[in-house]
Amino acid sequence: MSAIANLALQGTLLGGYYALLASGLSFLFGVMRIINLAHGSLAVVAGYALWFLAERLGIGPFVGILVVMPLMGLLGWILHRIIFERSMRAGDLVPILSTFGLATVADNVMFQKFGADTRSLAPYIDTFAYDSWQLPGDLYIGQLSVLVFGLAVVVLGGLHLLLARTSLGRQIRAAAEDPEAALLTGIDTRRIYGIATAIAVMTVALAGMALGMRATFDPYGGSQQLVFAFEAVVIGGAGSLWGTLVGGVVLGIAQSIGAQLNPQGFLIAGHAVFLVVLVARLYASDRLAGILRALRARTG
Amino acid sequence: MNPMQTSVHRWTRLSMTSVGIVLAAQAVLVAAPWLLDANAVDRLTTLFIYGILALMWNCLAGYGGLVSVGQQAFFGLGAYAAVRLAHAGLSVYPALLVAALLVAAVAVPIGLFMLRLRAGEFAIGMWVVAELAHLLVNLDQLVQGETGTSLIELNAYPADSRRALTYWAALAAMVGLAWLVFALLRGRLGSAVQAIRDNEDAAASVGVQVTAAKRTIFILSAFGCAAAGALWVATTISFQPKTYFSVQWTAYMIFMVLVGGIGTFEGPIIGAVLFFLVETFFGASGVWYMIGLGATALAFALLLPRGIWGTVERRFGIRLLPVGYFLTSRK
Numbered sequence: 001m002s003a004i005a006n007l008a009l010q011g012t013l014l015g016g017y018y019a020l021l022a023s024g025l026s027f028l029f030g031v032m033r034i035i036n037l038a039h040g041s042l043a044v045v046a047g048y049a050l051w052f053l054a055e056r057l058g059i060g061p062f063v064g065i066l067v068v069m070p071l072m073g074l075l076g077w078i079l080h081r082i083i084f085e086r087s088m089r090a091g092d093l094v095p096i097l098s099t100f101g102l103a104t105v106a107d108n109v110m111f112q113k114f115g116a117d118t119r120s121l122a123p124y125i126d127t128f129a130y131d132s133w134q135l136p137g138d139l140y141i142g143q144l145s146v147l148v149f150g151l152a153v154v155v156l157g158g159l160h161l162l163l164a165r166t167s168l169g170r171q172i173r174a175a176a177e178d179p180e181a182a183l184l185t186g187i188d189t190r191r192i193y194g195i196a197t198a199i200a201v202m203t204v205a206l207a208g209m210a211l212g213m214r215a216t217f218d219p220y221g222g223s224q225q226l227v228f229a230f231e232a233v234v235i236g237g238a239g240s241l242w243g244t245l246v247g248g249v250v251l252g253i254a255q256s257i258g259a260q261l262n263p264q265g266f267l268i269a270g271h272a273v274f275l276v277v278l279v280a281r282l283y284a285s286d287r288l289a290g291i292l293r294a295l296r297a298r299t300g
Numbered sequence: 301m302n303p304m305q306t307s308v309h310r311w312t313r314l315s316m317t318s319v320g321i322v323l324a325a326q327a328v329l330v331a332a333p334w335l336l337d338a339n340a341v342d343r344l345t346t347l348f349i350y351g352i353l354a355l356m357w358n359c360l361a362g363y364g365g366l367v368s369v370g371q372q373a374f375f376g377l378g379a380y381a382a383v384r385l386a387h388a389g390l391s392v393y394p395a396l397l398v399a400a401l402l403v404a405a406v407a408v409p410i411g412l413f414m415l416r417l418r419a420g421e422f423a424i425g426m427w428v429v430a431e432l433a434h435l436l437v438n439l440d441q442l443v444q445g446e447t448g449t450s451l452i453e454l455n456a457y458p459a460d461s462r463r464a465l466t467y468w469a470a471l472a473a474m475v476g477l478a479w480l481v482f483a484l485l486r487g488r489l490g491s492a493v494q495a496i497r498d499n500e501d502a503a504a505s506v507g508v509q510v511t512a513a514k515r516t517i518f519i520l521s522a523f524g525c526a527a528a529g530a531l532w533v534a535t536t537i538s539f540q541p542k543t544y545f546s547v548q549w550t551a552y553m554i555f556m557v558l559v560g561g562i563g564t565f566e567g568p569i570i571g572a573v574l575f576f577l578v579e580t581f582f583g584a585s586g587v588w589y590m591i592g593l594g595a596t597a598l599a600f601a602l603l604l605p606r607g608i609w610g611t612v613e614r615r616f617g618i619r620l621l622p623v624g625y626f627l628t629s630r631k
Binding site: 029034035037082083086087090092093094095096097098100101102103104105107108109111112223226227230231234262264267268271272274275278279282 | 361365367369413416417418419420421423424425427428429431432435436438439547550551554558587588590591593594595596597598599601602605
């Protein structure tokens with residue numbers, strides 16, 4: 001019993017990391033309808049930036065993030081100006097190609113700069129990487145995992161509040177719904193998309209920090225992170241922010257269970273759950289469409 | 301209404317000449333193992349495999365509107381199936397073809413689901429499929445996880461005849477697939493996929509069977525990529541899952557097709573030759589080479605989305621290998 005409870009707990013906390021990682025991907029997809037294939041690579045870029053600050057300048061990750069987040073935001077704004085904006089205008093295919101090209105460049109530049117060694121931020125946060133609290137029933141939860149989970153909730157909640165309550169959020173929603181109509185009502189969509197990308201990439205900075213603190217990363221680790229983030233988004237339902245949290249948790253629990261079954265089961269179970277959810281959703285939407293058709297035929 | 305007299309035609313003097321030249325060149329290439337040294341033959345085999353990958357990825361993205369970043373799934377599975385079949389006692393060279401056919405069969409159910417996804421979702425969904433295929437192949441005892449295995453059955457052939465046979469197999473596969481795509485594009489499927497490429501919704505509204513056309517292309521592309529993977533294992537002999545299921549293959553395919561000209565028939569072939577030359581001269585520079593490839597693909601996507609051949613074709617109105625039509629008014 002306790003083993004199962006432990007599995008569910010650890011899986012859920014792992015899911016918090018995936019939700020944090022996926023929030024930027026989900027947000028950008030919701031606003032601009034593009035899937036940024038460089039998403040995972042950007043998380044690794046943030047990880048290296050924090051590592052660089054800690055290793056070379058002695059600035060710990062918790063302070064370093066205050067520098068790295070605005071820088072990543074700026075990077076996001078620049079990426080929008082030179083890549084995303086032009087790609088979006090050119091149709092559905094170009095954003096995929098251009099962001100894939102960007103990821104290839106980013107991964108290899110990091111390899112050139114930092115070499116093949118895996119890095120971690122864990123050495124720079126004292127014992128926080130493995131400190132844990134004991135719960136009743138012989139359960140332990142890592143303090144870092146709880147922090148990351150909390151961060152995910154704060155980021156997703158923050159994005160939700162931003163969209164629902166603020167004037168900027170209204171403009172973002174308008175631009176997401178219908179860019180041309182938004183432009184007609186005086187919204188500078190170019191500026192809005194730039195800000196949205198900056199916000200998304202700032203959340204990626206937080207994800208990069210979490211990645212580095214709880215595990216190791218290397219220059220080519222971005223693609224794996226992208227796949228995790230994408231799986232969390234799709235499992236939770238694309239474009240829904242709270243769905244992303246659910247998706248992350250489902251992915252985390254599936255991986256934790258898989259890891260118990262086979263050394264390779266960790267990844268296999270995650271991918272399998274993703275595909276099962278995908279197929280189930282397609283099947284369900286077919287069924288729903290069929291039922292609606294039948295109803296319409298009867299009433300019409 | 302005064303109907304203007306027009307004529308529709310495909311063949312021009314230029315395109316007839318170029319098809320003739322291509323046929324002649326292919327005939328000459330058959331003789332290469334007798335004329336060139338071992339290294340040159342190996343390099344040409346590599347070029348043909350790149351050609352297959354470019355053709356197949358272009359088919360998928362350029363005509364089907366399906367950008368996949370997971371075609372390495374079929375490349376890796378093709379190589380794996382070849383190793384498995386040879387291990388089971390099938391003669392090596394027939395095994396390459398059977399492997400590609402098997403993978404095409406596996407692609408049928410995969411396509412059924414993945415083709416329901418759109419744009420970016422399809423792209424990265426295929427990546428997940430590739431990751432999963434990689435992990436499942438690793439579970440096979442024969443493969444021994446990332447350690448990999450080799451196509452040891454090739455040792456039955458002396459080095460020279462092995463080199464020549466693999467060369468001919470690669471040449472046959474590339475030429476066969478190229479003419480197959482050429483024939484398909486000139487037929488009913490060609491009109492359908494070119495309509496889908498230009499505007500999917502409009503194509504569907506005039507009665508194009510969008511899903512059926514996409515499915516055909518998806519399976520063809522899986523077959524071609526699997527054949528390329530099987531041929532690759534026949535040239536390098538060793539099979540390490542990590543190398544074969546690497547997303548780097550997708551980076552190569554995107555580079556070749558984008559630079560050559562996406563959605564044109566000639567483009568990917570030009571792209572493959574360019575990629576081959578770039579690799580020959582800069583491949584040794586490792587990381588910078590990959591940075592250059594990524595940056596070039598990015599630049600072409602943003603600045604010259606038609607690629608080299610697409611731009612030439614548009615500017616000068618020429619088609620060397622005619623898969624479209626010319627409409628001219630008759631005086």
